[in-house]
Amino acid sequence: MSEYYLVDVKSITCHVPRSQFQADELDMLAQSILTTKGLLLPLLLKQTAINSFEVLAGDRQYYAAVRAMEINPRAAEMVNAFIIPMGLENAALDQFNHLSMGDATPLQSSTSPTVSSDLEQRLIQLESLVQSAFIQLQTAQTLNTQRLERQIIQSNLPKPNPLTMFNSAPIPDLIHQLTQATRLGAKVKKVVEDLDIARQQSPFTSYSDLVNRVSGLGEKSVLKIIDAWMGTD
Amino acid sequence: MKTIAIYHNKGGVGKTTTAVNLAAGLRNKGKKVLLIDIDAQANSTFATGLIKFEFEEDDDLKHKNVLQLISSADFDFIPDIVRRSSGFNHPEIDVIPSHITLIDQQQHLTRIAASRLRLLFKLEKIEDDYDIVIIDAPPSRDLYAEIALITADYLIIPSDLKPFANQGLNNVKNFVAEVNEFRSNLKKEPLEVLGVLPSKVLTNNRFLQHIFPRLLETVEIRYSLPVFKTIIYERVALSNCVNQTSNMGVREIPSPKSIFEYEPHCESVREFRNLSTELLKKIGEST
Numbered sequence: 001m002s003e004y005y006l007v008d009v010k011s012i013t014c015h016v017p018r019s020q021f022q023a024d025e026l027d028m029l030a031q032s033i034l035t036t037k038g039l040l041l042p043l044l045l046k047q048t049a050i051n052s053f054e055v056l057a058g059d060r061q062y063y064a065a066v067r068a069m070e071i072n073p074r075a076a077e078m079v080n081a082f083i084i085p086m087g088l089e090n091a092a093l094d095q096f097n098h099l100s101m102g103d104a105t106p107l108q109s110s111t112s113p114t115v116s117s118d119l120e121q122r123l124i125q126l127e128s129l130v131q132s133a134f135i136q137l138q139t140a141q142t143l144n145t146q147r148l149e150r151q152i153i154q155s156n157l158p159k160p161n162p163l164t165m166f167n168s169a170p171i172p173d174l175i176h177q178l179t180q181a182t183r184l185g186a187k188v189k190k191v192v193e194d195l196d197i198a199r200q201q202s203p204f205t206s207y208s209d210l211v212n213r214v215s216g217l218g219e220k221s222v223l224k225i226i227d228a229w230m231g232t233d
Numbered sequence: 234m235k236t237i238a239i240y241h242n243k244g245g246v247g248k249t250t251t252a253v254n255l256a257a258g259l260r261n262k263g264k265k266v267l268l269i270d271i272d273a274q275a276n277s278t279f280a281t282g283l284i285k286f287e288f289e290e291d292d293d294l295k296h297k298n299v300l301q302l303i304s305s306a307d308f309d310f311i312p313d314i315v316r317r318s319s320g321f322n323h324p325e326i327d328v329i330p331s332h333i334t335l336i337d338q339q340q341h342l343t344r345i346a347a348s349r350l351r352l353l354f355k356l357e358k359i360e361d362d363y364d365i366v367i368i369d370a371p372p373s374r375d376l377y378a379e380i381a382l383i384t385a386d387y388l389i390i391p392s393d394l395k396p397f398a399n400q401g402l403n404n405v406k407n408f409v410a411e412v413n414e415f416r417s418n419l420k421k422e423p424l425e426v427l428g429v430l431p432s433k434v435l436t437n438n439r440f441l442q443h444i445f446p447r448l449l450e451t452v453e454i455r456y457s458l459p460v461f462k463t464i465i466y467e468r469v470a471l472s473n474c475v476n477q478t479s480n481m482g483v484r485e486i487p488s489p490k491s492i493f494e495y496e497p498h499c500e501s502v503r504e505f506r507n508l509s510t511e512l513l514k515k516i517g518e519s520t
Contacts, residue, residue, distance in 0.1 A: 004344070005344055005345065005346040006344050006345045006346065007345075007346045007347070008306045008307075008346070008347050010306065010307070011306075011346075011347065050350070050418050050419050051346075051347055051350055051354075053346075073307060073308075074305070074307075074308055077305055077306060077307055077308075078345060081346075083346065
């Protein structure tokens with residue numbers, strides 16, 4: 001398997017002389033390697049000993065990596081590379097050449113009659129690219145909106161405070177809730193009326209206050225109502 | 234210079250106790266000793282008195298430990314990283330400390346083609362500075378353990394000889410075989426397994442008479458591994474010497490000591506002296 005590694009630049013050698021490449025171009029690439037913290041098109045290397053390698057493909061990238069190490073020895077001590085196992089060198093080179101040709105050829109090599117169809121082809125590809133990117137964006141956006149809405153709803157929901165509810169809930173609601181939650185039965189109406197009178201005199205300051213001032217309402221009932229409101233039941 | 238790895242993939246078998254006190258024992262015999270802690274738990278680093286800080290901000294090891302040694306080829310050599318143990322032993326020993334960040338960085342290191350070789354290459358550069366290098370390896374089968382076994386010439390396997398520790402011996406043997414394949418690519422001799430070192434052995438008489446001999450036999454026959462003559466028994470002083478603290482007003486500062494420093498005349502001291510001698514004989518060094 002061709003494995004992807006970080007390889008010490010110093011352990012790599014190259015048969016192509018450095019003078020074949022323009023110094024300012026290597027400089028520019030080196031800066032880019034330092035900025036992006038890596039070579040974006042990894043070298044292909046052949047392992048010649050346990051800690052030495054030879055460039056199979058990517059001579060220019062290699063010298064750019066060397067230049068980057070010269071500029072910043074610590075940050076660019078290593079370079080990303082594929083280490084190609086023995087026997088696979090030619091297959092790897094084939095793939096490498098095809099991949100790098102794909103970048104450069106279509107426009108340069110095509111002659112006028114095919115230009116339009118080439119262009120058309122590219123337009124179609126571009127269109128589908130844009131379309132799929134758009135769909136991706138759309139899905140992402142929908143997901144985000146949903147997530148945000150959920151968060152907003154969650155954060156805006158007032159924390160239910162049973163005491164406030166006792167103090168402020170309208171009478172019909174209270175009657176409904178007490179009937180549901182307690183076993184007061186027919187007494188509910190009377191209890192709620194008492195409660196309403198009591199809270200009009202002054203709001204309840206605590207649950208014990210509530211139990212003390214509303215005669216028909218026992219501790220157990222209050223607990224049951226709170227449980228029902230808080231959804232802990 | 235001879236390099237010895239202390240390794241077992243079963244934890245809690247007295248690996249760190251062995252590493253630090255063996256280092257002290259060899260130092261006391263006049264050897265120049267370097268102790269390398271490559272276990273992220275950093276127990277050896279602690280035991281040699283290098284973790285006395287209480288707050289993260291005071292951590293002076295984070296950017297100067299064994300991780301830097303493995304990460305770079307051109308920087309951070311052993312003299313840049315090495316520390317002198319602190320209040321641990323007379324004379325003190327040299328230590329390459331470890332750090333908990335090793336756990337985080339393993340993923341990255343496995344991407345580096347040469348990460349398994351760095352420690353070896355950097356030790357070669359200081360070959361004349363030390364007689365003995367001891368590597369405290371993690372009780373796992375990870376990159377760091379691999380580095381330890383690739384770098385070392387010899388292996389000591391401390392073991393309490395209990396069933397799991399014994400069954401782990403097969404893993405150790407397989408691991409050593411794997412490492413030896415890598416070493417042969419390096420034109421390096423296979424790792425020499427010096428043997429299983431019985432450690433944390435109970436001093437209970439009945440255990441020693443009836444059970445212990447059978448356990449020893451298992452190791453020698455079933456796993457065909459040599460066993461050290463020296464036995465490191467579980468003793469109070471030995472477990473206490475790492476846990477010393479000194480009182481500094483409101484603060485309790487860790488003040489771990491070697492057994493030689495902590496209780497110079499105890500049984501454990503004799504055991505570690507014997508171990509040092511037995512080891513030196515096994516590796517052909519003068520005692």
